[in-house]
Amino acid sequence: MPSATSAAADSHPAGARPRRRAGRPPAAVLDQDTITTAALRLVRKSGYEGFTMAALARTLNVAPSALYNHVASKREVLVLIQDHLTSFVDVSAFDTESWDQAVRDWAWSYREVFSKHTPLIPVIAVLPVADAPKTLAMYEAVSAGFRRTGFPQERIISAIVALESFIFGSAYDVTAPADIFDSGSMAASTPNFTSAVERLARQGLESPADAAFSLGLEALIAGFGALRR
Amino acid sequence: MPSATSAAADSHPAGARPRRRAGRPPAAVLDQDTITTAALRLVRKSGYEGFTMAALARTLNVAPSALYNHVASKREVLVLIQDHLTSFVDVSAFDTESWDQAVRDWAWSYREVFSKHTPLIPVIAVLPVADAPKTLAMYEAVSAGFRRTGFPQERIISAIVALESFIFGSAYDVTAPADIFDSGSMAASTPNFTSAVERLARQGLESPADAAFSLGLEALIAGFGALRR
DNA sequence: CCACTAAATGAATGGCATTCATTTAGTGGC
DNA sequence: GCCACTAAATGAATGCCATTCATTTAGTGG
Known part of the structure; x- marks a missing residue:
């Protein structure tokens, strides 16, 4: 059977005008x-x-x-929201900046938008792109940027999916409670973890979520950047 | 006020026996x-x-x-499930393998476990570690492995959080429908994306989810590995 | 002015997590 | 051997939710 009712596809089924045989409704x-x-x-x-x-x-x-x-359902409303939000993700840097900087700008913008909408993440993550035209447009812009920089074509999708996975996971961290790493009464039995948490706190100019996102994103950019030819 | 009722902390409040003043219940x-x-x-x-x-x-x-x-709530049952599942995540490689290989084994195992339980991810991602003792034990094992390899202490938590974010995001991909990248009727307007999807499919020995996870994980391992001293 | 249609209505359904007053049945102290 | 106390289990009730459906409403093209 065909995939579930597609919001976007239903509104303009590729070339077909919305038919009507008789009078319009109110x-x-x-x-x-x-x-x-x-x-x-x-x-x-x-x-x-x-x-x-x-x-x-x-x-x-x-x-x-x-x-x-x-x-058709509440889920479909969530899909509509998510696709609309995606148009707020800034992909413009792929036209104006180096590849590295464009990926950086895009990823921070993407995380920013969805960190305020984490309940959508389970919906987005498994949503067929055909059901979300604006999301598809974002992928097109990013894919084009990767291709232009000489990224191996057969790996473009994997790289984007990997970045997106990292972004979604990181979006949750932004909303996590400040004391999430407080090991409380069990601190004594987790010395390595506890001391690492203290070291992080002592440093901490950025929020822990930003520090982790920056660290991971730079590693991904460096690693993927090396694949270009 | 102290953080919400802690399942684990309540069962042995560190040194205090469960008190009872009079008769036991049935x-x-x-x-x-x-x-x-x-x-x-x-x-x-x-x-x-x-x-x-x-x-x-x-x-x-x-x-x-x-x-x-x-x-106290259904959410607490989900927390109990998640903490229990975490004990199935294999951290043993940190005792037997090189740091690189240990991170690799741990990450694949972690994704494997939670890809079958993605509805828990929104719960885990923002859960204070003190409410999940087995999860805390996992962090301790991983932190110890990072410390042993000479990882800069003030970045251990950030690196683990980044890896975990990537793992959680990637867990969703495992369960995504096979046709998730099919752009359908809009293929013509997204040439770069569409051709990248075709190139991936033509290659594809691994599943798309595995390919993306492998690519991203190796980039993170390489990037973080370079920080050791 | 009629026939047709899509959109809106309002009542009903079934499921859900959670609450609470009440009952049940071990146990330690007398 | 009985009593007082307690935690655990019960069952009925609450309020909220998404979703369905038979019915009504009101433009419109013929």
Whole structure:
């Protein structure tokens, strides 16, 4: 069977105009764009705990069931949000900067955007690109940047996936509680870990999350940079 | 206020015996170990969609509310599962192999374990280590390995966090649908991405997820390895 | 003005985590 | 041998949730 209902593909099924045989319905209050915008506004105001279909409908002055004429499920709303957010990820450096700097700028921007939306990560990470056109556009820009710099073609996707995995994982760290490394009463039995945590804290100009992200990202950039030819 | 109720800390609050002033209660059917074991078995059989407090109680022949005498919330059960799973992550190579190989073995093992339990990742990623003693033990083993190889102490935590972020992100990829990169009808407008996907597929002995994980992991190992002194 | 249609409605469904007053049954002290 | 105390288990209730569906509403092209 074909993959699940695709939000994007359904809105313009490649060349086919939306058909209608007879009269138009009444002026629609709702469509996917309206829903996406309202959903994002709601999430920013109430977080993902407060983001329910009922609450979303309320902000649109509409019954909850009305949403289901435009969207198959709550998950589909999350997909719409994620694709919209992806357009805020800055890929412009691939046109203006060196490859190294472009990857750096893109990765920091990507993490920045999704660190405020970590509940979307499980959705994005396994989402077919065909269901998220703006996300696909981002991949295209990044792929083009990799190709231009002489990156071996058969490894472009792997490199991007690896970077993205690192970015998603790192996005969680940004929101972690400050005392996450406090080993509490078990400090005595974990001397190496505990002393490493202290050493980090003593240094710490950057936040721990930023320090880890920077360290890992530079290693990935250096490692991948060496593959170019 | 102190951090949330700690499963592990509550079972042996460092030196204090569990107090009781008067008679013991009836022989308990339930405790955290029993719950953890049953929960893991249920997850393996029914997945995380089928994992509800009611279903868990049913497998234990107990009322759902009985669970709340031993556990504060469903989230706490997830924490118990995650900590238990962490003991299946193999850190033994840090005692027997070179640093490079030990990191490699540990990372593959870590990804392997959690790729079957991705719904736990949002929980683990922001969980204070004090709430997960077996996880803390893993960090201790890894920290010790990094220290032994002459890794700069103030960067040990950052390096581990970076590796872990990469591992968590990569765990999602393992479960992604095979057609995740199929750009479908929009292939024409994304030539660089589409050709990169084809090049990968043409190569592809490994799964795409394995190829990306291997590529990223080797870059991180090489980059971090160079920091040793 | 009619037939058709998509959109919106409101009530209903079933599932969920969690709470709480109450009951149950060991145990240590007398 | 009984009593007082306790932790554990119960079952009913709560409130929230996503989702479904039969029905109603109101533009529009013929």
